[in-house]
Amino acid sequence: MLKIFNTLTSKKEIFKPIKNNKINLYVCGVTVYDLCHIGHGRTFTVFDTIVRYLRFSGFQVKYIRNITDIDDKIILKSVKEKTEISSFTNAMIKEMHKDFDLLGILRPDEEPRVTDYIQNIIKIIIKLLQKKHAYINKNGDVVFSIDSDSSYGTLSHQSLILLKSGVRIPINEMKKNPLDFILWKISDDKKYSWNSPWGKGRPGWHIECSAITTVFFNNSIDIHGGGSDLLFPHHENERSQSICFNNKSMINFWMHTGMVIINNQKMSKSLGNVYFLRSILKDYNPEVLRYFFLLTHYRHPIYYCKKNLDQACISLQYLYTALYNTNPCSNDEEGIDFEFEFYQAMNDDFNTPKAFSVFFKIARKINFFKKKDVLKSNKFAFRLKYLANNLGFLLQNPKDFLQKKTTLNSSTLRKIQFLIKKRNLARQLKLWEEADNIRKKLMSLDIILEDFPDKTIWRKNKKF
Numbered sequence: 001m002l003k004i005f006n007t008l009t010s011k012k013e014i015f016k017p018i019k020n021n022k023i024n025l026y027v028c029g030v031t032v033y034d035l036c037h038i039g040h041g042r043t044f045t046v047f048d049t050i051v052r053y054l055r056f057s058g059f060q061v062k063y064i065r066n067i068t069d070i071d072d073k074i075i076l077k078s079v080k081e082k083t084e085i086s087s088f089t090n091a092m093i094k095e096m097h098k099d100f101d102l103l104g105i106l107r108p109d110e111e112p113r114v115t116d117y118i119q120n121i122i123k124i125i126i127k128l129l130q131k132k133h134a135y136i137n138k139n140g141d142v143v144f145s146i147d148s149d150s151s152y153g154t155l156s157h158q159s160l161i162l163l164k165s166g167v168r169i170p171i172n173e174m175k176k177n178p179l180d181f182i183l184w185k186i187s188d189d190k191k192y193s194w195n196s197p198w199g200k201g202r203p204g205w206h207i208e209c210s211a212i213t214t215v216f217f218n219n220s221i222d223i224h225g226g227g228s229d230l231l232f233p234h235h236e237n238e239r240s241q242s243i244c245f246n247n248k249s250m251i252n253f254w255m256h257t258g259m260v261i262i263n264n265q266k267m268s269k270s271l272g273n274v275y276f277l278r279s280i281l282k283d284y285n286p287e288v289l290r291y292f293f294l295l296t297h298y299r300h301p302i303y304y305c306k307k308n309l310d311q312a313c314i315s316l317q318y319l320y321t322a323l324y325n326t327n328p329c330s331n332d333e334e335g336i337d338f339e340f341e342f343y344q345a346m347n348d349d350f351n352t353p354k355a356f357s358v359f360f361k362i363a364r365k366i367n368f369f370k371k372k373d374v375l376k377s378n379k380f381a382f383r384l385k386y387l388a389n390n391l392g393f394l395l396q397n398p399k400d401f402l403q404k405k406t407t408l409n410s411s412t413l414r415k416i417q418f419l420i421k422k423r424n425l426a427r428q429l430k431l432w433e434e435a436d437n438i439r440k441k442l443m444s445l446d447i448i449l450e451d452f453p454d455k456t457i458w459r460k461n462k463k464f
Helices: 038-056 072-080 085-102 114-130 160-164 205-217 228-246 286-294 306-323 336-347 352-369 374-389 398-403 410-428 432-444
Strands: 003-006 011-014 022-027 060-065 134-136 142-144 181-186 201-203 221-227 251-257 260-262 447-451 456-460
Touching: 003 251, 022 038, 022 205, 038 060, 038 085, 038 221, 038 251, 038 260, 038 286, 060 205, 072 085, 114 134, 114 142, 114 181, 114 201, 114 205, 114 228, 142 228, 181 205, 181 228, 201 205, 205 221, 205 228, 221 228, 228 251, 286 306, 286 352, 306 352, 306 374, 306 398, 336 352, 336 374, 352 374, 398 456, 410 432, 410 447, 410 456, 432 447
Parallel strands: 022 060, 022 221, 221 251
Antiparallel strands: 003 011, 134 142, 142 181, 181 201, 447 456
16 A cells, blocks of 8 residues: 655655556656756656656556746856757757666656747636736736635645745735736747737746646646755645636645755755766766665655765665676565565655665575575575666666776776786685785775685775
């Protein structure tokens, strides 16, 4: 029985799809004005894992993740780089896909771009105006009136009294209520605007998700996800305008991922502590970063630092070392209890840290039986790969992962292989001192050796 923490109710609830065995899942995607950072990586790795597990569990999942390809930041960046805006956004989307593909993040079923749904956005705004949920301000902008929705603030559990007083949000003369938000922004710029009943302009940020989910899900969403930084005001505003447009709540579960913390501060571009995926992946195997993102429960903050990344390295190294020199054998015997334990963990609000602990229990069994019962070891190896693969892990060849050949030039590889052969010969001749000296020489190259009855394998120390 799957239970999911619902942000709307602040508790775990039994998950039941709106339509039997079919799940509509929507996640707010990237605003493509820069390269993707670890906050993006964390959120989209989490939802990739959730989608993988739901499909593994037998559900048919329709997964939509939008792309915001028009907003002020995108316009400013394209102007700064003297690039036509569509060429700029196309290039940034391509870079996003490069990073996400490396992390093993599967492509959603659809990635709708906001600029392809301008007419759908306009239709919703027209209806909101007709129903008196929106008004036109002095500038000519169309603005949503939060006072027209009695449920506003329910999702984010905000103190609206404080917010409305202007304590946290400055009073704006262009709005009836300081919390009111733009649905359509009037603009004279021909390059970045569209015709509308209210004049040329472009959509506000919050309305885009309401339009896209209406098009793709016909007012019926099982799970809506995103980072916790989107909870207020974005998701609160999106929910409010969608309810007012549809006369009902169309989303059953809201899910939010925790913040990325760096040096005890929330990661933020304003603080200058943003780390791009591209720079981290130069030093770490992408699977290590994926593992790091899921080593903490998705709702909790994740603490980014080299020490925690290196710990993720060591953990994956242990799992791959267990799989090394095995021949996974499909079976319905060994590790079944562990498989049930894995399901219990994932069905408890996608508890990946607990699921990982199951992987280590299986790995210990593999290591135990390697010298005692090879067939049993291979059967446990199958169980480990079967479960881990379905979360996007342990898909690499163990030897390749442990040695990370891609970071070593050919001359270094030849040197390592030569020294290992020389050491093996010394061991056969019982020249133990010489063998130890060669091991020390390899350690100086940051190479760790592990001896097996029939061979010696090596791996890079720390980073791989």
